[in-house]
Amino acid sequence: MNELASLWPTGYRAALVVSIDVDGPYGHINANGPDDYFWRGQTAYDLAAGTPRLLDLLKDRGIAATFCWVGRCVEDRPDLVERAERDGHESSIHSWDHRYYTPMSDDEQRADMQRTFDAIVAVTGRHPTGHKTPAWRYNDRTIAIAQQLGLTWRMDVAGGDLPWVVRPDASLAPVVELPPSRFYDDYTYFIEQTVTPRATAEFWCEDLDVLRDEGKLLCLTVHPFVSGRPGPSRALADLIDHAIDLGDVWIARAHDVATHWLANESARLTVR
Numbered sequence: 001m002n003e004l005a006s007l008w009p010t011g012y013r014a015a016l017v018v019s020i021d022v023d024g025p026y027g028h029i030n031a032n033g034p035d036d037y038f039w040r041g042q043t044a045y046d047l048a049a050g051t052p053r054l055l056d057l058l059k060d061r062g063i064a065a066t067f068c069w070v071g072r073c074v075e076d077r078p079d080l081v082e083r084a085e086r087d088g089h090e091s092s093i094h095s096w097d098h099r100y101y102t103p104m105s106d107d108e109q110r111a112d113m114q115r116t117f118d119a120i121v122a123v124t125g126r127h128p129t130g131h132k133t134p135a136w137r138y139n140d141r142t143i144a145i146a147q148q149l150g151l152t153w154r155m156d157v158a159g160g161d162l163p164w165v166v167r168p169d170a171s172l173a174p175v176v177e178l179p180p181s182r183f184y185d186d187y188t189y190f191i192e193q194t195v196t197p198r199a200t201a202e203f204w205c206e207d208l209d210v211l212r213d214e215g216k217l218l219c220l221t222v223h224p225f226v227s228g229r230p231g232p233s234r235a236l237a238d239l240i241d242h243a244i245d246l247g248d249v250w251i252a253r254a255h256d257v258a259t260h261w262l263a264n265e266s267a268r269l270t271v272r
């Protein structure tokens with residue numbers, strides 16, 4: 001075991017975050033307009049069947065994941081948010097209606113995050129602590145606004161294989177950046193092209209094996225209307241089962257990884 005293993009809780013040498021972006025139909029409505037009834041129809045699967053299947057898959061394995069909710073989906077299906085909470089998952093912010101943040105003003109971004117924050121609190125009674133921007137279309141101000149809202153983590157920038165800490169305003173609490181990747185995103189395999197679930201699982205398991213050797217972190221992004229479909233759900237299941245079988249991969253919610261990273265920041269800097 002190399003020295004980086006000390007970066008994770010005792011007994012673990014790498015970490016895996018499973019984040020589930022519940023876009024509902026709003027992702028494709030934002031991207032293509034409200035009259036794109038093909039995608040409205042396809043993404044109707046998201047709340048109707050995909051999210052329940054993924055909740056079942058996670059429950060069968062006793063895994064806690066991070067749900068990134070579009071605020072309008074919280075309004076549409078508060079029962080799914082309640083079930084995720086009951087099952088021990090984290091509820092975090094994935095914008096109000098999946099509009100991209102890149103062209104937004106500071107006030108627009110702040111209002112968009114706050115509205116979704118409030119919708120989650122109204123259902124769960126708990127404050128979300130993290131944010132993922134729709135389609136990772138953030139801008140240079142997004143992280144500062146997340147910090148101003150008191151969020152602990154965000155997952156927008158593929159800036160490495162470990163978290164890092166940022167403090168846009170030195171007088172406020174820091175924010176932990178958790179790195180996603182299009183290579184750990186089910187869109188890449190099942191929407192942008194067609195890869196078999198077995199081959200996709202092979203990609204992801206190879207990634208995890210390398211990151212485990214190096215003592216690092218894999219932040220997976222899946223969508224219920226994609227990975228919640230029957231075949232693709234096996235790719236996610238195979239990755240989780242592989243992580244469980246390895247025995248020393250910490251499968252954790254984004255919030256838990258971020259708080260662990262902050263709590264051990266001084267010790268980690270000593271290691272480096």
Ligand SMILES: [Zn+2]
Pocket residue numbers: 021022023027094098134135
């Ligand atoms: Zn999304």
